[in-house]
Amino acid sequence: MPELPEVESVRRQLEPELTGAAIAETWCDPIPAMPREFHDVHRAAGRTILGVGRRGKFLLAPLTGDLELVMHLGMTGSFRFDLDDVYVRARLYLADGRVLCFRDVRRFGRIAVVDRGDYRELPTLAALGPEPLSDEFHLERFAKELARTRSAVKPFLLSQKPVAGVGNIYADEALWLARIHPASRRVGRDRAAQLHAAIREVMAGAIEREGTTFRDYQMVNGESGRNASFLVAYGQGGRPCPRCGTLLRKVVLGGRGTTYCPRCQRA
């Protein structure tokens, strides 16, 4: 659920707290559910955090010693300082006494320490598409990739390859805004332009409201995002389309819940 806007909101709170902080020691859940849940986190001990950046849904913190701390919130991950409950899966003990805690009920999140820029351990990050709000997100290339793929458009967006950071919520929102059927395999130049603009608009609005909170997502200060009440498609199945009044339909596409307007969004 944490997608680009949620991760960016977390990043903005973490950056001033962590930049310049030294990591004294680390702790990870000794029984990781997944073999790669935590990768070489111990290598962060004794290093100083130089900043907190973001690519797509990944938080990237360069460390001294040419290392990099890579963090992904998965479905239910969040960061809090000095938190103590049974869902805390990892901790960074800072030299100033604070403890950065990674809480993750469903354990889909990941933390890794790698040589800076070496993302072989994280193939999705290594092959990540451009940031949607940057100049790197070229309409020309985006349209070309949409024309070339044989996937349905929504699963293609979720692959993180044509653009970074789009997850289930904002994919539904952007496709609704661009009036494109999520299962469409034919997205021409005009519709690609609509989708390109819609992704940027949806992402920018959600960042402004510090993300969408349904249940688990919260920021480092414990607050919720304010974007949930602005959602038009995601989670709105059975309610009338705000554009045409037709009841929004919920289906499963590529194994993901997908809500769209059967009238506005045609294949």
Next chain:
DNA sequence: CACGCCTCCTGTGCGC
């Protein structure tokens, strides 16, 4: 090589 399907995980909410 690209695509699609399955799995990981656990709390929640529903039906019987």
Next chain:
DNA sequence: TGCGCACAGGAGGCGT
């Protein structure tokens, strides 16, 4: 009341 089960989904792996 209590149980069982479907459901939520980001990323990775694997089969076709």
